[in-house]
Amino acid sequence: MYEGNPLTPSAKRPASAAASPAGERLWQACLAQLAQQLPEQQFNTWIKPLKAEVAEDFSRVTLLVANRFKLDWVRAQHGGQIASALQAVYGEPIALELALAPRRAAQRVNAAERRADAPQGTAAAEAAPATRAGAAPETPPRSRLNPQLTFATLVEGSANRMARSAAMHVAAQPGQMYNPLFIYGGVGLGKTHLMHAVGNQLLADRPGARVSYIHAEQFVSDVVRAVRHNAFDEFKNAYHSLDLLLIDDVQFFANKERTQEEFFNAFEALLAKKSHIVMTSDTYPKGLANIHERLVSRFDAGLSVAIEPPELEMRVAILINKAQAEGVVMPEEVAFFVAKNVRSNVRELEGALRKVLAYARFNGKEISIAVAREALRDLLSIQNRQISVENIQKTVADYYKIKVADMYSKKRPASIARPRQIAMYLAKELTQKSLPEIGELFGGRDHTTVLHAVRKIGAERLQLTELNQQLHVLEQTLKA
Template identity: 45%
Template sequence: MTANDLSVWLRAREFIKKELDNDHVFSIWFGSIRLVSSTEDSVTLEVQNKFFKDMLLDRYTKLINSSIAKSCGKEMRVEFALKETSADAAAKPPLDHDAKEKAQAKPFWPFSRDKQEPGKEIGLNSKYTFDSFVIGPSNRFAHAASSAVCDSPAKAYNPLFIYGGVGLGKTHLMHAIGHKVLQKFPKAKVLYISSEEFTNQLIGAIQNRTTTKFREKYRHVDILLIDDIHFIAGKESTQEEFFHTFNTLYDAHKQIVVSSDRPPKEIQALEERLVSRFEWGLVTDVQPPDFETRMAILKKKSERETITLPDDVYYFLAEKIKSNIRELEGALIRIVAYAKLVGKEISVDMVKDVLKDMIKEGEKKITIDIIQKKVCEYFDMKLSDMKVKKRSRGIAYPRQIAMYLARQLTDYSLPEIGEYFGGRDHTTVMHAYDKIMTDLKVKKGLNELIDRVTDSIKIS
């Protein structure tokens, strides 16, 4: 590989750095990438591990491709090679040869010296572990990120920011991180707390003039897990205190994990300096679980509670309760409790009666307007793009997906669907439906995409 080949990536890096306009994010995600080979029409970049590769593909594909195209003066195929061979390898710190033996002898993470007493001030729920967490397409990325944090605390993914709706597993993952870190690093100091409790304790410390003690508690831990950070939005004193707590921990190479019901930029009245810091590391989301994951969640919960239900009951629950995991598990416990109290055998008819309030609330009429809106949100399109005559793939394919979903999820006729899409002919709708049906059989990842969009439509 020539010096000229290397300059391709060096120039591309500069384009990426300028576009990101954030030196910290650039350093984390692009600082360690190197060019390992190139041909006339392709370049191969080496990345740390599979998780790192997936992150780049998910978040930065367009940026990387466009930057390399600018650097080369033409479109190039970009491929990734893994530095580590294990598909599930976590992000590990680079070790020089001389330090290898020492690093193997003791953990690299700079944990606190005082041993944490079991159960003292850590606030973890013993039920929320990685073993009890059900992995599916809706949470796979967040789960992988959480696992990586446990293997390499305070390295690439610091802070880790997990967002998503109520009852989708954010809190579960945070507790699981705490438990796993304590298993790997028994002397680590781990603290889980909700941002509401953080605020209340701060108010109490100010009133009682014990702010020094308050700061010692939160700034002398190895990993801080703070839930529902959106609660501090608009609370100036709390944000000020948390800002300095964050800086102290981060500068001391301590791990910070934060959760919210929305991404940092969408939290109104949250100071920009906090938004910026939350985006330093990795921001990932959890979505409503798909049908298969809901089934697995029910089976897992039944196993833990030593419950056995007929398969058709599991199927009915998974089909009808789609909004979040908490409701799903709550419904299971509710019907089992009812059956025990009244001495009835559990059946679908009994479940329909016991859960009629939950099921009725969950059944909403799906309209083409909702479908178009959700597809546009997913693909970051304008709603007007659903009706225009543009045929560029970036618009045409999402529009075909929306037509497919309109036929799958509504009772509208083909001509009626066509009218919603700018007065298109029914044959256009039929072609779109057939194309997506064919692609679902051959395109890897399309099924997951359709499931995600469908779930967002059904809970809207």
């Protein structure tokens, strides 16, 4: 349930669905949760502009959407997530409905989408209303960049050092080496930040450069509109004339044949005029599913570089820097405590920091380990309940098709020893167990054996793409 939320089941009270302050607080609390769960551009494009009407008894929330296309998209892509967030905030299931907004309300929703688009660089134009029949696709703005996302505000560590170095090279000499630059990694690791940093740096050096940051979903929508309105001349003028194209989450092109064809054409046109392309994805090029081979080969022709989950020291630095940006001094021991318990990605780290700062502020307390532990009690409870060494052993054994008993045995064939080392590595990364405790749970092995496995797998993860992907799948499975 949402901390400090007045909307507990006992707090139900009559109110106008459209004007209830309590209903508005419920929706704003839901938005706050969704903002932490979704990539910024998706949240600003699809969720933030929605208008909510909350029933008198809080049994139902109706979301008003500007047009049918957006209604279908929000229902299919985000309906379940919105319903879950409402339940988490309220403490009980709430029926969720989506409806087309009345004409005036739809105009207000569209206006909200345009406002959301301007500072954040997302594509309100992705879902142009049907009433715009005959309109050509809008020319992309000059950048859509977030000016706060620069190289200076990106904390460097071993997890992102190579990607950062390559991105800085591209910003300094676009169109030269590393074209295209393909950055891949899990959710919330800083791929989008790095992409914005490239664009901001290039515009600082060359204010007249034509730079456009977009999400892959927008490119899909622009292709759809160009087909509907027979406006490919305008489409090509918009995209083929850029000096730098920054495109996020290209895995969204999967199974979209016409989109892939048009992106291939844009890709070739930009390379021919020595413009630069920077892309991000959740996997390396050859790991993309349902993307045409000729596109994959183009993606792989430049430089592909991974961003890993941040190591402990980097997580601590991120927390201290983010707290300073909020005007708060976070003691180092508190930063270490939070960093040790939030390991997955930068977005979750920032979410944990906001919880700690808010808890301390609302309760008038100094930031301390005790305050952090109380603020994050739900997160710590879930983490401790879900991820155990035993769960890791079972998950790894299932993945590599060996017996769980092999984790404790003295057998040493590679088909068993390798998964065992991977399980030891994950046990050290995902639990609070010490090396001796982990060794004991792996058949009474010495802590030096565990340390060797942790160092070996950790080093190979940085070098072997296939191993890194396997570990990523295992980590996401364990954290699900």
